[in-house]
Amino acid sequence: VTAADLTLIEDRLRAAYQDAAGTVRPADISPQPPDASPSGRRRPGSPGRARLRVAAPLAAVLAVLLIVLITVIIPNLTGASRRPPQDHRRPTATPLPGGIPRFSASIPESNFWVDIRNSATGRVTDAVPVPKRPGGTWCGLTAEAGGSFVAVETTPGDPSMVYRIRPSAAGTSATLTRIAELRNTGVTGISVSADGTWLAYQDLYMPRRHPSQLLLGLENLRTGRTAATWSMPLIYNLSGLSVDAAGNEIAVSAYYYLGNGNVNAALVQHTYILRPGGSDTQLQLLPGISNQAGPLALSPDGKTLYEVLQGTGLSTTSFRSHKAVTFELAAISTATGKVTAVLHRWRGSYQNFVPMLALDPAGRYLLVVDRTAMATLDLRTGRYTALPAKLSPAAETQSHPGWYGGGPSYPFNAIAW
Protein backbone atom coordinates (compact mmCIF):
# COMPACT_ATOMS: atom_id res chain seq x y z
CA VAL A 1 0.00 0.00 0.00
CA THR A 2 1.59 3.25 -1.09
CA ALA A 3 1.16 6.75 0.28
CA ALA A 4 -0.77 7.63 -2.84
CA ASP A 5 -3.16 4.76 -2.18
CA LEU A 6 -3.76 6.00 1.35
CA THR A 7 -4.45 9.52 0.13
CA LEU A 8 -6.92 8.13 -2.36
CA ILE A 9 -8.61 6.11 0.35
CA GLU A 10 -8.87 9.18 2.55
CA ASP A 11 -10.54 11.11 -0.26
CA ARG A 12 -12.95 8.27 -0.92
CA LEU A 13 -13.80 8.04 2.75
CA ARG A 14 -14.57 11.73 2.92
CA ALA A 15 -16.79 11.51 -0.14
CA ALA A 16 -18.62 8.42 1.11
CA TYR A 17 -19.15 9.93 4.55
CA GLN A 18 -20.47 13.15 3.07
CA ASP A 19 -22.93 11.24 0.90
CA ALA A 20 -24.13 9.04 3.73
CA ALA A 21 -24.32 11.83 6.29
CA GLY A 22 -26.13 13.97 3.76
CA THR A 23 -29.10 11.63 3.96
CA VAL A 24 -29.93 13.45 7.19
CA ARG A 25 -31.28 16.75 6.01
CA PRO A 26 -31.61 19.86 8.16
CA ALA A 27 -35.39 19.55 7.91
CA ASP A 28 -35.16 16.12 9.54
CA ILE A 29 -33.97 17.61 12.79
CA SER A 30 -36.48 18.98 15.25
CA PRO A 31 -35.93 22.72 15.67
CA GLN A 32 -36.22 22.41 19.43
CA PRO A 33 -33.95 20.39 21.72
CA PRO A 34 -35.48 17.46 23.58
CA ASP A 35 -37.43 18.42 26.64
CA ALA A 36 -35.61 17.03 29.65
CA SER A 37 -37.77 16.05 32.56
CA PRO A 38 -37.95 18.71 35.26
CA SER A 39 -36.58 16.22 37.79
CA GLY A 40 -33.48 15.90 35.71
CA ARG A 41 -32.80 19.63 35.62
CA ARG A 42 -31.71 20.27 39.15
CA ARG A 43 -30.95 23.75 40.25
CA PRO A 44 -27.26 24.15 41.02
CA GLY A 45 -26.32 24.45 44.65
CA SER A 46 -29.80 23.69 45.88
CA PRO A 47 -29.53 23.15 49.64
CA GLY A 48 -31.96 20.25 49.64
CA ARG A 49 -30.32 18.21 46.88
CA ALA A 50 -28.88 15.54 49.15
CA ARG A 51 -32.11 15.13 51.05
CA LEU A 52 -34.11 15.04 47.81
CA ARG A 53 -32.05 12.11 46.57
CA VAL A 54 -33.35 10.07 49.49
CA ALA A 55 -36.76 11.61 49.90
CA ALA A 56 -37.97 11.23 46.32
CA PRO A 57 -37.55 7.44 46.03
CA LEU A 58 -38.91 7.04 49.54
CA ALA A 59 -42.01 9.01 48.63
CA ALA A 60 -42.48 6.89 45.53
CA VAL A 61 -42.27 3.66 47.52
CA LEU A 62 -44.76 4.97 50.07
CA ALA A 63 -47.14 6.00 47.30
CA VAL A 64 -47.01 2.52 45.74
CA LEU A 65 -47.62 0.89 49.11
CA LEU A 66 -50.60 3.16 49.70
CA ILE A 67 -52.10 2.29 46.32
CA VAL A 68 -51.66 -1.45 46.95
CA LEU A 69 -53.25 -1.06 50.37
CA ILE A 70 -56.29 0.75 49.00
CA THR A 71 -56.89 -1.30 45.88
CA VAL A 72 -55.96 -4.84 46.92
CA ILE A 73 -55.57 -5.47 50.62
CA ILE A 74 -58.50 -3.52 52.06
CA PRO A 75 -61.13 -4.85 49.58
CA ASN A 76 -59.93 -8.42 50.25
CA LEU A 77 -60.11 -7.97 54.01
CA THR A 78 -63.56 -6.44 53.91
CA GLY A 79 -64.88 -8.83 51.27
CA ALA A 80 -66.04 -5.90 49.18
CA SER A 81 -67.35 -6.82 45.79
CA ARG A 82 -65.28 -5.74 42.87
CA ARG A 83 -65.43 -6.03 39.13
CA PRO A 84 -63.94 -9.13 37.54
CA PRO A 85 -60.35 -8.55 36.44
CA GLN A 86 -59.99 -7.40 32.88
CA ASP A 87 -57.23 -8.74 30.73
CA HIS A 88 -56.25 -5.83 28.57
CA ARG A 89 -53.91 -8.02 26.59
CA ARG A 90 -56.75 -10.09 25.21
CA PRO A 91 -57.58 -9.35 21.57
CA THR A 92 -60.87 -7.59 21.11
CA ALA A 93 -61.53 -8.77 17.56
CA THR A 94 -64.45 -11.04 16.86
CA PRO A 95 -63.19 -14.63 16.63
CA LEU A 96 -63.20 -16.00 13.13
CA PRO A 97 -64.66 -19.32 12.00
CA GLY A 98 -61.20 -20.56 11.24
CA GLY A 99 -59.59 -19.33 14.43
CA ILE A 100 -58.53 -16.10 16.02
CA PRO A 101 -56.36 -13.63 14.19
CA ARG A 102 -53.03 -13.43 15.92
CA PHE A 103 -50.13 -11.55 14.48
CA SER A 104 -49.12 -9.66 11.41
CA ALA A 105 -45.67 -8.57 10.40
CA SER A 106 -44.50 -5.50 8.61
CA ILE A 107 -41.24 -3.97 7.60
CA PRO A 108 -41.27 -0.27 8.34
CA GLU A 109 -39.78 2.24 6.01
CA SER A 110 -36.58 2.38 8.02
CA ASN A 111 -36.03 -1.17 6.78
CA PHE A 112 -34.20 -2.20 9.90
CA TRP A 113 -36.88 -3.98 11.89
CA VAL A 114 -39.80 -6.30 11.40
CA ASP A 115 -42.74 -5.23 13.52
CA ILE A 116 -44.83 -8.06 14.92
CA ARG A 117 -48.31 -6.74 15.48
CA ASN A 118 -51.29 -8.15 17.29
CA SER A 119 -53.82 -8.49 14.49
CA ALA A 120 -56.79 -7.74 16.70
CA THR A 121 -55.51 -4.73 18.60
CA GLY A 122 -53.08 -3.40 16.05
CA ARG A 123 -50.44 -3.02 18.75
CA VAL A 124 -46.82 -3.84 18.01
CA THR A 125 -45.79 -6.65 20.34
CA ASP A 126 -42.22 -7.03 19.15
CA ALA A 127 -39.75 -5.27 16.92
CA VAL A 128 -37.30 -7.75 15.50
CA PRO A 129 -33.97 -6.34 14.31
CA VAL A 130 -33.18 -7.76 10.91
CA PRO A 131 -29.76 -7.89 9.30
CA LYS A 132 -29.33 -5.87 6.18
CA ARG A 133 -26.26 -5.62 4.03
CA PRO A 134 -25.04 -2.35 2.58
CA GLY A 135 -27.36 -1.39 -0.23
CA GLY A 136 -29.75 -4.18 0.66
CA THR A 137 -33.53 -4.02 0.85
CA TRP A 138 -36.18 -6.25 2.33
CA CYS A 139 -38.19 -7.17 -0.69
CA GLY A 140 -40.73 -9.74 0.41
CA LEU A 141 -42.62 -10.80 3.47
CA THR A 142 -45.25 -13.50 3.65
CA ALA A 143 -46.83 -15.82 6.18
CA GLU A 144 -46.68 -19.58 6.42
CA ALA A 145 -48.46 -22.20 8.51
CA GLY A 146 -47.61 -22.25 12.19
CA GLY A 147 -47.66 -18.53 12.70
CA SER A 148 -44.25 -17.67 11.28
CA PHE A 149 -43.22 -15.41 8.47
CA VAL A 150 -40.75 -15.67 5.64
CA ALA A 151 -38.88 -12.63 4.41
CA VAL A 152 -36.23 -12.05 1.78
CA GLU A 153 -33.42 -9.51 1.83
CA THR A 154 -31.76 -8.78 -1.46
CA THR A 155 -28.56 -6.92 -2.27
CA PRO A 156 -27.42 -6.11 -5.78
CA GLY A 157 -24.61 -8.36 -6.84
CA ASP A 158 -24.95 -10.82 -3.97
CA PRO A 159 -27.18 -13.78 -3.18
CA SER A 160 -30.55 -12.97 -1.66
CA MET A 161 -31.06 -14.16 1.91
CA VAL A 162 -34.25 -15.90 3.02
CA TYR A 163 -35.18 -15.60 6.69
CA ARG A 164 -37.86 -17.14 8.85
CA ILE A 165 -39.28 -14.97 11.62
CA ARG A 166 -41.11 -16.93 14.27
CA PRO A 167 -42.97 -14.98 16.96
CA SER A 168 -43.46 -16.52 20.38
CA ALA A 169 -46.96 -17.46 21.52
CA ALA A 170 -47.45 -14.02 23.00
CA GLY A 171 -46.05 -12.28 19.96
CA THR A 172 -42.92 -11.25 21.79
CA SER A 173 -39.34 -12.52 21.56
CA ALA A 174 -39.48 -13.54 17.93
CA THR A 175 -36.58 -15.53 16.56
CA LEU A 176 -34.92 -14.90 13.23
CA THR A 177 -33.37 -17.77 11.29
CA ARG A 178 -31.62 -17.64 7.97
CA ILE A 179 -33.05 -20.58 6.08
CA ALA A 180 -31.78 -20.24 2.53
CA GLU A 181 -29.73 -18.26 0.04
CA LEU A 182 -30.98 -17.54 -3.44
CA ARG A 183 -28.22 -17.29 -5.97
CA ASN A 184 -30.00 -14.58 -7.86
CA THR A 185 -29.66 -10.92 -7.27
CA GLY A 186 -32.90 -9.00 -7.38
CA VAL A 187 -35.87 -10.73 -5.77
CA THR A 188 -38.98 -8.62 -6.26
CA GLY A 189 -41.74 -10.77 -4.80
CA ILE A 190 -42.25 -14.04 -2.97
CA SER A 191 -44.85 -16.62 -2.01
CA VAL A 192 -44.45 -19.57 0.34
CA SER A 193 -46.42 -22.80 0.44
CA ALA A 194 -48.52 -23.33 3.54
CA ASP A 195 -46.01 -25.59 5.26
CA GLY A 196 -43.06 -23.40 4.36
CA THR A 197 -41.40 -25.98 2.09
CA TRP A 198 -41.70 -24.21 -1.25
CA LEU A 199 -40.71 -20.68 -2.01
CA ALA A 200 -41.80 -19.12 -5.28
CA TYR A 201 -40.10 -15.87 -6.21
CA GLN A 202 -39.70 -13.37 -8.97
CA ASP A 203 -36.18 -12.28 -9.67
CA LEU A 204 -34.84 -9.43 -11.73
CA TYR A 205 -31.45 -10.87 -12.56
CA MET A 206 -28.98 -8.26 -13.76
CA PRO A 207 -25.58 -9.77 -14.47
CA ARG A 208 -22.85 -7.28 -15.23
CA ARG A 209 -21.83 -8.62 -18.60
CA HIS A 210 -25.09 -10.06 -19.84
CA PRO A 211 -28.57 -8.73 -20.56
CA SER A 212 -30.96 -8.56 -17.66
CA GLN A 213 -33.50 -11.30 -17.21
CA LEU A 214 -36.81 -11.51 -15.38
CA LEU A 215 -37.11 -14.94 -13.84
CA LEU A 216 -39.58 -16.89 -11.79
CA GLY A 217 -38.09 -19.50 -9.50
CA LEU A 218 -39.27 -22.29 -7.26
CA GLU A 219 -36.98 -23.22 -4.40
CA ASN A 220 -37.27 -26.12 -1.99
CA LEU A 221 -36.41 -24.50 1.32
CA ARG A 222 -35.81 -27.84 3.02
CA THR A 223 -33.21 -29.07 0.54
CA GLY A 224 -31.99 -25.69 -0.69
CA ARG A 225 -32.41 -26.82 -4.30
CA THR A 226 -33.97 -24.84 -7.08
CA ALA A 227 -36.74 -26.95 -8.54
CA ALA A 228 -37.43 -24.85 -11.61
CA THR A 229 -37.01 -21.44 -13.20
CA TRP A 230 -38.95 -19.72 -15.91
CA SER A 231 -38.17 -16.60 -17.88
CA MET A 232 -40.59 -13.70 -18.23
CA PRO A 233 -40.59 -10.76 -20.60
CA LEU A 234 -38.86 -7.84 -18.92
CA ILE A 235 -41.86 -5.55 -19.32
CA TYR A 236 -43.90 -7.49 -16.79
CA ASN A 237 -44.66 -6.33 -13.25
CA LEU A 238 -45.74 -8.88 -10.72
CA SER A 239 -49.24 -8.47 -9.25
CA GLY A 240 -49.90 -11.92 -7.83
CA LEU A 241 -47.87 -15.01 -6.97
CA SER A 242 -48.97 -18.20 -5.25
CA VAL A 243 -47.63 -21.73 -4.91
CA ASP A 244 -49.60 -24.86 -4.04
CA ALA A 245 -48.85 -27.13 -1.09
CA ALA A 246 -46.83 -29.70 -3.02
CA GLY A 247 -44.85 -27.27 -5.14
CA ASN A 248 -46.46 -28.70 -8.28
CA GLU A 249 -47.96 -25.48 -9.54
CA ILE A 250 -47.33 -21.76 -9.37
CA ALA A 251 -49.94 -19.19 -10.27
CA VAL A 252 -48.64 -15.86 -11.49
CA SER A 253 -50.43 -12.72 -12.53
CA ALA A 254 -48.41 -9.99 -14.14
CA TYR A 255 -49.18 -6.80 -15.97
CA TYR A 256 -47.59 -4.34 -18.30
CA TYR A 257 -48.53 -0.93 -19.61
CA LEU A 258 -49.45 -0.02 -23.13
CA GLY A 259 -47.66 3.30 -23.16
CA ASN A 260 -45.53 5.11 -20.67
CA GLY A 261 -47.33 4.17 -17.48
CA ASN A 262 -49.07 7.49 -16.93
CA VAL A 263 -52.64 7.95 -15.80
CA ASN A 264 -54.11 7.26 -19.20
CA ALA A 265 -51.95 4.28 -20.00
CA ALA A 266 -53.85 1.09 -20.54
CA LEU A 267 -52.99 -2.00 -18.68
CA VAL A 268 -52.67 -5.52 -19.93
CA GLN A 269 -52.66 -8.25 -17.39
CA HIS A 270 -52.25 -11.97 -17.76
CA THR A 271 -52.37 -15.01 -15.53
CA TYR A 272 -50.08 -17.98 -15.91
CA ILE A 273 -50.02 -21.41 -14.37
CA LEU A 274 -46.55 -22.90 -14.21
CA ARG A 275 -45.71 -26.52 -13.58
CA PRO A 276 -42.14 -27.46 -12.68
CA GLY A 277 -42.49 -30.86 -14.32
CA GLY A 278 -43.43 -29.36 -17.68
CA SER A 279 -40.98 -29.46 -20.51
CA ASP A 280 -41.61 -25.87 -21.57
CA THR A 281 -39.96 -23.32 -19.31
CA GLN A 282 -41.65 -20.40 -21.03
CA LEU A 283 -44.79 -18.93 -19.54
CA GLN A 284 -48.00 -20.65 -20.51
CA LEU A 285 -51.00 -18.35 -20.50
CA LEU A 286 -53.94 -19.73 -18.60
CA PRO A 287 -56.52 -20.11 -21.38
CA GLY A 288 -59.62 -18.00 -21.24
CA ILE A 289 -58.44 -15.56 -18.60
CA SER A 290 -56.89 -12.21 -19.36
CA ASN A 291 -57.11 -8.55 -18.44
CA GLN A 292 -58.15 -9.24 -14.89
CA ALA A 293 -57.39 -7.38 -11.74
CA GLY A 294 -54.62 -9.65 -10.59
CA PRO A 295 -54.51 -10.71 -6.95
CA LEU A 296 -54.72 -14.46 -6.67
CA ALA A 297 -54.37 -17.49 -4.40
CA LEU A 298 -53.92 -21.10 -5.39
CA SER A 299 -55.76 -23.86 -3.53
CA PRO A 300 -53.49 -26.29 -1.66
CA ASP A 301 -54.27 -29.04 -4.19
CA GLY A 302 -53.55 -26.72 -7.10
CA LYS A 303 -56.88 -27.44 -8.80
CA THR A 304 -58.58 -24.13 -8.12
CA LEU A 305 -57.31 -20.62 -8.57
CA TYR A 306 -59.03 -17.82 -6.68
CA GLU A 307 -58.54 -14.53 -8.40
CA VAL A 308 -59.95 -11.03 -8.40
CA LEU A 309 -61.26 -10.28 -11.88
CA GLN A 310 -62.60 -7.17 -13.46
CA GLY A 311 -66.22 -7.95 -14.16
CA THR A 312 -67.09 -5.23 -16.63
CA GLY A 313 -65.53 -7.00 -19.57
CA LEU A 314 -63.26 -4.21 -20.73
CA SER A 315 -60.36 -5.41 -22.77
CA THR A 316 -57.94 -2.90 -21.34
CA THR A 317 -58.14 -0.43 -18.53
CA SER A 318 -56.08 2.18 -16.80
CA PHE A 319 -54.40 1.02 -13.64
CA ARG A 320 -54.98 4.41 -12.03
CA SER A 321 -58.48 5.12 -13.27
CA HIS A 322 -61.11 6.62 -10.97
CA LYS A 323 -63.88 5.04 -13.04
CA ALA A 324 -66.01 2.65 -11.01
CA VAL A 325 -65.92 -0.95 -12.15
CA THR A 326 -67.18 -4.19 -10.73
CA PHE A 327 -64.63 -6.53 -9.27
CA GLU A 328 -65.36 -10.20 -8.94
CA LEU A 329 -63.74 -12.76 -6.72
CA ALA A 330 -63.82 -15.86 -8.90
CA ALA A 331 -62.95 -19.51 -8.61
CA ILE A 332 -61.16 -20.76 -11.73
CA SER A 333 -60.26 -24.29 -12.75
CA THR A 334 -56.53 -24.45 -13.38
CA ALA A 335 -57.07 -27.35 -15.78
CA THR A 336 -59.48 -25.55 -18.12
CA GLY A 337 -59.03 -21.88 -17.26
CA LYS A 338 -62.81 -21.52 -16.93
CA VAL A 339 -64.51 -19.55 -14.19
CA THR A 340 -66.46 -22.10 -12.15
CA ALA A 341 -68.02 -19.68 -9.65
CA VAL A 342 -68.18 -16.01 -8.78
CA LEU A 343 -67.86 -15.91 -5.01
CA HIS A 344 -68.20 -12.20 -4.29
CA ARG A 345 -68.71 -8.93 -6.13
CA TRP A 346 -68.04 -5.34 -5.20
CA ARG A 347 -67.77 -1.92 -6.81
CA GLY A 348 -64.48 -0.10 -6.81
CA SER A 349 -61.95 1.64 -9.00
CA TYR A 350 -58.43 0.84 -10.02
CA GLN A 351 -57.26 4.05 -8.41
CA ASN A 352 -58.15 2.67 -4.99
CA PHE A 353 -57.61 -0.94 -5.84
CA VAL A 354 -55.20 -2.81 -3.67
CA PRO A 355 -57.00 -6.04 -2.85
CA MET A 356 -54.93 -9.03 -1.91
CA LEU A 357 -55.94 -12.62 -1.42
CA ALA A 358 -54.57 -15.37 0.75
CA LEU A 359 -55.87 -18.83 1.44
CA ASP A 360 -55.56 -20.52 4.79
CA PRO A 361 -53.38 -23.67 4.77
CA ALA A 362 -56.43 -25.94 4.86
CA GLY A 363 -57.91 -24.21 1.84
CA ARG A 364 -61.23 -23.30 3.42
CA TYR A 365 -61.02 -19.61 4.23
CA LEU A 366 -59.97 -16.87 1.91
CA LEU A 367 -58.67 -13.69 3.43
CA VAL A 368 -59.52 -10.67 1.31
CA VAL A 369 -57.74 -7.37 1.90
CA ASP A 370 -59.02 -4.31 0.12
CA ARG A 371 -57.02 -1.24 1.08
CA THR A 372 -57.24 -1.21 4.87
CA ALA A 373 -60.38 -3.34 5.17
CA MET A 374 -60.24 -7.07 5.61
CA ALA A 375 -62.79 -9.83 5.26
CA THR A 376 -62.89 -13.60 5.24
CA LEU A 377 -64.78 -15.76 2.81
CA ASP A 378 -65.77 -19.24 3.94
CA LEU A 379 -65.44 -21.25 0.75
CA ARG A 380 -67.68 -23.99 2.15
CA THR A 381 -70.62 -21.83 3.20
CA GLY A 382 -70.02 -18.75 1.07
CA ARG A 383 -70.22 -16.52 4.13
CA TYR A 384 -68.39 -13.24 3.70
CA THR A 385 -67.38 -11.71 7.02
CA ALA A 386 -65.84 -8.28 7.41
CA LEU A 387 -63.17 -8.17 10.09
CA PRO A 388 -63.16 -5.44 12.71
CA ALA A 389 -59.42 -4.87 12.58
CA LYS A 390 -57.97 -2.61 9.92
CA LEU A 391 -54.60 -2.42 8.36
CA SER A 392 -52.49 0.65 8.87
CA PRO A 393 -53.32 3.20 6.13
CA ALA A 394 -49.60 3.68 5.62
CA ALA A 395 -49.26 0.09 4.52
CA GLU A 396 -52.24 -0.14 2.25
CA THR A 397 -50.42 0.29 -0.99
CA GLN A 398 -48.10 -2.60 -0.36
CA SER A 399 -50.32 -4.95 1.57
CA HIS A 400 -49.48 -8.59 1.23
CA PRO A 401 -51.68 -10.88 3.28
CA GLY A 402 -51.03 -14.40 4.36
CA TRP A 403 -52.45 -17.08 6.53
CA TYR A 404 -51.23 -19.52 9.08
CA GLY A 405 -52.67 -22.53 10.82
CA GLY A 406 -54.30 -20.80 13.76
CA GLY A 407 -56.20 -18.35 11.59
CA PRO A 408 -55.50 -15.46 9.32
CA SER A 409 -52.70 -13.05 9.69
CA TYR A 410 -51.99 -10.23 7.37
CA PRO A 411 -48.39 -9.35 6.98
CA PHE A 412 -47.81 -6.41 4.77
CA ASN A 413 -44.72 -5.28 3.12
CA ALA A 414 -43.99 -1.61 3.37
CA ILE A 415 -40.97 -1.82 1.11
CA ALA A 416 -41.28 -0.46 -2.36
CA TRP A 417 -39.73 -2.56 -5.05
Add this chain to the structure above:
Amino acid sequence: VTNTAAERHPRRGGMAASAQVARPDSADPGGLVADLYREHALALVRVAILLVGDKPTAEDVVQDAFIGLYRAVHRLAGPDKALAYLRTSVVNGCRSVHRSRRAWFQRSGNGEPTVWSAESAAMAREDNRLALAAVARLPRRSREVLALRYYLDMPDPEIAETLGVSRGTVSSTASRALTVLARDLREEL
Protein backbone atom coordinates in the same frame (compact mmCIF):
# COMPACT_ATOMS: atom_id res chain seq x y z
CA VAL B 1 -28.90 17.11 0.15
CA THR B 2 -27.75 20.38 1.54
CA ASN B 3 -24.22 20.37 2.75
CA THR B 4 -22.90 23.81 3.46
CA ALA B 5 -19.22 24.51 3.21
CA ALA B 6 -19.10 24.89 6.97
CA GLU B 7 -20.65 21.46 7.42
CA ARG B 8 -18.25 19.89 5.00
CA HIS B 9 -15.25 21.55 6.61
CA PRO B 10 -15.95 21.85 10.30
CA ARG B 11 -12.63 23.46 10.99
CA ARG B 12 -13.86 26.41 8.96
CA GLY B 13 -17.04 26.87 10.94
CA GLY B 14 -18.48 23.44 11.55
CA MET B 15 -18.84 21.64 14.80
CA ALA B 16 -15.33 20.37 15.38
CA ALA B 17 -13.82 23.51 16.74
CA SER B 18 -14.48 23.69 20.46
CA ALA B 19 -13.55 27.33 20.51
CA GLN B 20 -16.68 28.15 18.57
CA VAL B 21 -19.09 26.67 21.05
CA ALA B 22 -21.59 29.21 22.23
CA ARG B 23 -20.93 30.33 25.75
CA PRO B 24 -24.19 31.49 27.23
CA ASP B 25 -24.70 32.30 30.84
CA SER B 26 -23.70 29.20 32.79
CA ALA B 27 -26.63 29.76 35.13
CA ASP B 28 -28.94 29.00 32.21
CA PRO B 29 -28.31 25.39 31.24
CA GLY B 30 -31.41 25.38 29.07
CA GLY B 31 -29.98 28.18 27.00
CA LEU B 32 -26.65 26.43 26.66
CA VAL B 33 -28.29 23.20 25.58
CA ALA B 34 -30.60 25.00 23.18
CA ASP B 35 -27.69 26.82 21.57
CA LEU B 36 -25.66 23.64 21.27
CA TYR B 37 -28.65 21.86 19.83
CA ARG B 38 -29.23 24.57 17.25
CA GLU B 39 -25.61 24.55 16.14
CA HIS B 40 -24.63 20.92 16.39
CA ALA B 41 -27.64 18.59 16.42
CA LEU B 42 -27.57 18.08 12.67
CA ALA B 43 -23.86 17.28 12.58
CA LEU B 44 -24.18 14.94 15.54
CA VAL B 45 -27.05 13.04 13.93
CA ARG B 46 -24.96 12.77 10.79
CA VAL B 47 -22.04 11.35 12.75
CA ALA B 48 -24.38 8.97 14.53
CA ILE B 49 -25.85 7.70 11.27
CA LEU B 50 -22.32 6.89 10.13
CA LEU B 51 -21.86 4.80 13.26
CA VAL B 52 -25.25 3.09 13.61
CA GLY B 53 -26.46 3.07 10.04
CA ASP B 54 -30.05 4.21 10.28
CA LYS B 55 -31.64 7.57 10.80
CA PRO B 56 -34.22 6.83 13.51
CA THR B 57 -31.60 5.23 15.75
CA ALA B 58 -29.15 8.04 15.09
CA GLU B 59 -31.76 10.61 16.06
CA ASP B 60 -32.56 8.69 19.23
CA VAL B 61 -28.90 8.54 20.20
CA VAL B 62 -28.48 12.28 19.77
CA GLN B 63 -31.69 13.06 21.64
CA ASP B 64 -30.46 10.93 24.53
CA ALA B 65 -27.14 12.75 24.47
CA PHE B 66 -28.86 16.13 24.81
CA ILE B 67 -31.10 14.89 27.59
CA GLY B 68 -27.99 13.60 29.34
CA LEU B 69 -26.40 17.01 28.90
CA TYR B 70 -29.31 18.69 30.68
CA ARG B 71 -28.60 16.53 33.68
CA ALA B 72 -24.83 16.71 33.54
CA VAL B 73 -24.31 20.33 32.62
CA HIS B 74 -23.54 21.37 36.19
CA ARG B 75 -20.95 18.68 36.61
CA LEU B 76 -18.97 19.88 33.63
CA ALA B 77 -15.78 21.84 34.24
CA GLY B 78 -17.12 24.59 32.00
CA PRO B 79 -19.55 25.31 29.17
CA ASP B 80 -16.76 24.77 26.66
CA LYS B 81 -16.70 21.12 27.70
CA ALA B 82 -20.31 20.63 26.71
CA LEU B 83 -19.66 19.83 23.07
CA ALA B 84 -16.99 17.30 24.00
CA TYR B 85 -19.47 15.78 26.41
CA LEU B 86 -22.08 15.53 23.64
CA ARG B 87 -19.67 13.91 21.20
CA THR B 88 -18.61 11.35 23.76
CA SER B 89 -22.25 10.69 24.65
CA VAL B 90 -23.13 10.13 21.01
CA VAL B 91 -20.22 7.73 20.48
CA ASN B 92 -21.12 5.86 23.67
CA GLY B 93 -24.78 5.77 22.65
CA CYS B 94 -23.82 4.28 19.30
CA ARG B 95 -21.75 1.64 21.10
CA SER B 96 -24.76 0.77 23.22
CA VAL B 97 -26.85 0.34 20.10
CA HIS B 98 -24.29 -2.06 18.66
CA ARG B 99 -24.09 -3.97 21.93
CA SER B 100 -27.84 -4.45 22.09
CA ARG B 101 -28.01 -5.48 18.45
CA ARG B 102 -25.17 -7.96 18.93
CA ALA B 103 -26.80 -9.33 22.08
CA TRP B 104 -30.03 -9.85 20.20
CA PHE B 105 -28.34 -11.78 17.43
CA GLN B 106 -26.38 -13.90 19.90
CA ARG B 107 -29.55 -14.64 21.84
CA SER B 108 -31.43 -15.62 18.73
CA GLY B 109 -28.45 -17.66 17.57
CA ASN B 110 -29.16 -16.85 13.98
CA GLY B 111 -28.59 -14.40 11.28
CA GLU B 112 -25.61 -12.21 10.92
CA PRO B 113 -24.69 -9.02 12.74
CA THR B 114 -26.32 -5.92 11.44
CA VAL B 115 -24.00 -3.94 9.28
CA TRP B 116 -23.94 -0.46 7.93
CA SER B 117 -27.11 0.19 6.02
CA ALA B 118 -27.17 3.68 4.70
CA GLU B 119 -30.23 5.31 3.33
CA SER B 120 -30.82 4.60 -0.29
CA ALA B 121 -29.72 8.04 -1.41
CA ALA B 122 -26.23 7.40 -0.11
CA MET B 123 -26.12 4.09 -1.87
CA ALA B 124 -26.63 5.61 -5.26
CA ARG B 125 -22.92 5.78 -5.97
CA GLU B 126 -21.37 2.39 -6.27
CA ASP B 127 -17.90 3.49 -5.18
CA ASN B 128 -19.27 5.07 -2.01
CA ARG B 129 -21.27 1.97 -1.27
CA LEU B 130 -18.17 -0.19 -1.58
CA ALA B 131 -16.17 2.15 0.63
CA LEU B 132 -18.83 2.16 3.33
CA ALA B 133 -19.18 -1.60 3.12
CA ALA B 134 -15.44 -1.94 3.67
CA VAL B 135 -15.62 0.44 6.63
CA ALA B 136 -18.46 -1.61 8.10
CA ARG B 137 -16.15 -4.62 8.24
CA LEU B 138 -13.61 -2.78 10.40
CA PRO B 139 -13.52 -3.06 14.19
CA ARG B 140 -15.69 -0.69 16.15
CA ARG B 141 -12.92 1.63 17.31
CA SER B 142 -11.57 1.96 13.79
CA ARG B 143 -14.99 2.97 12.52
CA GLU B 144 -15.29 5.60 15.22
CA VAL B 145 -11.84 7.02 14.58
CA LEU B 146 -12.41 7.20 10.83
CA ALA B 147 -15.83 8.86 11.17
CA LEU B 148 -14.54 11.51 13.55
CA ARG B 149 -11.41 12.11 11.54
CA TYR B 150 -12.74 12.11 8.00
CA TYR B 151 -16.29 13.32 8.46
CA LEU B 152 -15.84 15.82 11.28
CA ASP B 153 -12.21 16.56 10.45
CA MET B 154 -11.40 16.41 14.14
CA PRO B 155 -7.72 16.51 15.09
CA ASP B 156 -6.33 13.43 16.79
CA PRO B 157 -6.14 14.94 20.29
CA GLU B 158 -9.87 15.75 20.21
CA ILE B 159 -10.65 12.29 18.88
CA ALA B 160 -8.62 10.82 21.70
CA GLU B 161 -10.53 12.87 24.24
CA THR B 162 -13.87 11.89 22.74
CA LEU B 163 -13.09 8.19 22.66
CA GLY B 164 -11.21 8.13 25.95
CA VAL B 165 -8.01 6.73 24.47
CA SER B 166 -4.50 8.04 23.97
CA ARG B 167 -3.45 10.11 21.00
CA GLY B 168 -1.09 7.35 19.92
CA THR B 169 -3.94 4.86 19.90
CA VAL B 170 -5.94 7.13 17.62
CA SER B 171 -3.04 7.49 15.25
CA SER B 172 -2.19 3.80 15.09
CA THR B 173 -5.86 2.80 14.81
CA ALA B 174 -6.39 5.16 11.89
CA SER B 175 -3.22 3.97 10.19
CA ARG B 176 -4.18 0.31 10.49
CA ALA B 177 -7.71 1.00 9.32
CA LEU B 178 -6.57 2.89 6.25
CA THR B 179 -4.17 0.10 5.34
CA VAL B 180 -6.91 -2.48 5.63
CA LEU B 181 -9.26 -0.34 3.57
CA ALA B 182 -6.63 0.17 0.91
CA ARG B 183 -6.14 -3.57 0.65
CA ASP B 184 -9.87 -4.23 0.63
CA LEU B 185 -10.48 -1.68 -2.07
CA ARG B 186 -7.30 -2.36 -4.02
CA GLU B 187 -9.19 -3.49 -7.10
CA GLU B 188 -11.02 -0.21 -7.17
CA LEU B 189 -7.91 1.93 -6.91
